[in-house]
Amino acid sequence: MLTFSSFSLNESAIEFTGMKAFYSLCAGVLLIPAVAFAQESILASDTARTYPVVSGPLVEKTLMVEEQASALEITYSSDAPIEMRVSFFVETPKGITYNPLSTLRFKDVPVGSNQKITLDLTGSPAWSPRGKSYLFHVIGSPGTVIMIHSISHTPPSIGKTIAAAFKQIGVDEPVLLSSVNTLEGYRVLGISLSLMLGLAFIVVLIVLGIKFFTFHSSFFTLLTVSLIFLLLYDSRFSLDLLKTSARDLSEWTERGEYRQLGPIFAIADLLKGDAPSDQSMKVSVCMKLDDIYLKQLRYRLYPAPVRRSSELWTDATHLVFIGVPRTPALDGTIVCTEGQIPRKVSLLKAFVDGTAVYRFDGNP
């Protein structure tokens, strides 16, 4: 049995009725033996490059799991679809934290009572057999009742560790917005690949250096060895560049989308095509996502002013929702935040959940 920071007994219930509603219940539920299904995982860094779909408010509860494990077996009951995530702790100069890009996401965990699933942890480059604690997240809609009956674990073995090393070296470098500043790099069993190759290079250099001094081997060999190490790392990175290029080009040519910017280009084109002839276009943006979307719209639509709805509302000619699921009221009016004067709108186009473009009908 695993120990929990918040759960002292082996059965707990989580009811998502709001951020504050969090109950630890001790219910005498009879555990029915069930077959554990291995749940497919997605690395958060893979989903970070796609446009976020926001269907509605979600509530997240987090538990700390302390055990050396290669997999977690969870018995639970849930009355609605939920998502489970596992994050891995890393020690940094700033303290113990976790890299959200290395989090494993287990989506669409089956609904039902006494369900049993296995969460394989070895797919994350942050997993290592030495890891002793994880963050276990459960995410669902408000009102969903989830009972975690038990959590057991599979300890790491040599075979699984070797298999994990091969699996993790295949994890792509996430080429994201932050990549222009810094690259994450590859990690195998929680250790940086640069560091591992670098240390191997130093060892080879020392051996060659000894040979060099004692047997007068070719000095040029050192450069060749250096280039081999350089090409070794570069081959892995080049593979990612090629994969990223293929993916980006195919997304752009097929759907007119590009990484996590999603429909932002289609939105800009739609607005350009709908610019009023009798006045200049002014776009109000209601968003809860990263401000790159606002910056992108500003750049693409300039010289038309594009501002947050808190700065531009009554004079705006168009309204864009980004990551905010909102529909007009029965009288056809809409607001972004409370306190704004409701304005009548006509839907120009709804994109993915939470993203839509409206035209304001007249003045408020």
Place this chain on the structure above:
Amino acid sequence: MTLLFFSGVAVLLTVEGRWLVAAIARENLTRSEEWALGFPMGTFANALLFFICTVGGIPLNALAVFGGHLGIVIIAFAVSSRVATPSTPFDTPSLRLGLLPPSLKLRRTGRVTRRGISRDFNFKKYLLPILLTLAILIKLFYGISHALLPSYSYDTVSQWNMRAKISYEDRAIAFDRDEVRGMSKPQYPILFHSLQIVFNLPQKEWQDPVANGATLLLSLTSFLAFFLLLRRLAGSFAALVTLACILTIPLLSIHLAQGYGDIHVLTYVLLGAVLLLHSFERNQGNQGNQQELLLLSAIFVAASAWVKQEGMVFGVVPWMVIVGIGTGKFEGLKVGRFRGLEVLKFGGLVFLLSLPWTLFLLIKELPLSPHGGGDLMMGWHPEGVPLALKALFAGGSFGMHWYIVIGLLLSVLFERVRRGRQVEKSMFLIFLWGIITFFGALFIFLCTSNIEFLMNAQTFSRTMLLPLSLLILGTVPLFYYNGSHDAEGGSRS
């Protein structure tokens, strides 16, 4: 039409730059080198033209800009037409003798068996160049394909392309002090923006791929010129290895695709450095005409200060130190017979070419740094040391590069100790430039409030691209040079 106008502007800037380079370098460069340097030089001339228009209050419309370029073209052509440019490399500088492929030298000196030669020959002569070329081509493919995709990054759509687009619409460089229109950092110099604007002027409206294509062209031509110049200095293989070592820095690939100003600071500084090497080498060889190449080096280094202020800190100031050391009274490092007055003249020229933007900012009462007064708030921040080490040695931005540069350097030093050889002085000075910028950058991030940008991983790795590239330029050919002496069995002081 878009492609036609794009090509037209590219040809104009290249021809203009080529004639400017020919007029300055006289008979010291080959035709291919002049053509390759043409676009980077034309881009700098364009930035200065935009600056003159901005200061003079002249609107940046097609008439003023292309009229100005026409004037520069006529003058450059008139001056350069008096100069005869050799189509083939002339008497090679002294480094070249030591830089033939070692496998050939081994064969010549007869110190290895035939079987050894064959294996050595195949791997180093064929396989290694093929692999290095392939690595370069993949980076170029990524760069070219992504330059044609929409602008992506934060600063691109708020500082670089955004400011260029606003200035394009205004027909005047924008100096917005707030972000109402969406641009920030009005103090940034204008080389990048003016290049994107001049390429968009003939277009009906602002074209994002044209803007990104223009900056990509600047990167590509700069690296081509760098390769050609280094090839004549150190041989094809050493030039290929050096270029591959620089282009395979993982973070550089991302910047080659769609970057900020950092990659252009880097390429201008590298061009200045390799021209400085040529100048030193010709001077050492007592071949004369070294002044023209020193002048050209000064111009390219000054151009880096027109991309970002970092160009002043990591380009102009270290250049003056290096030229001062190389031509000064330190006999161990002295590489030439420059007179004090000449050094003063070129030093003054670098400042004259790079300072106007700074003076202009002062007159406009704009802060010199985008970080306000924070750059001057000194204080040791030891908490940044582990983060800096992690970024350099255990992150993804640099892969194996820092290990390799340090390993190669130690090898060269051991070699020197073992055989009592002198390291090639001019290469050592470039290495020193790399060291100055490396420790300068470390000082900025660990001893000022810029620690913030190390902690949040925003600019530290980007800034370290320049020192690393300079260290590669100062190490790899140097190593090769030393290594070649194994085969020769001789030493050269």
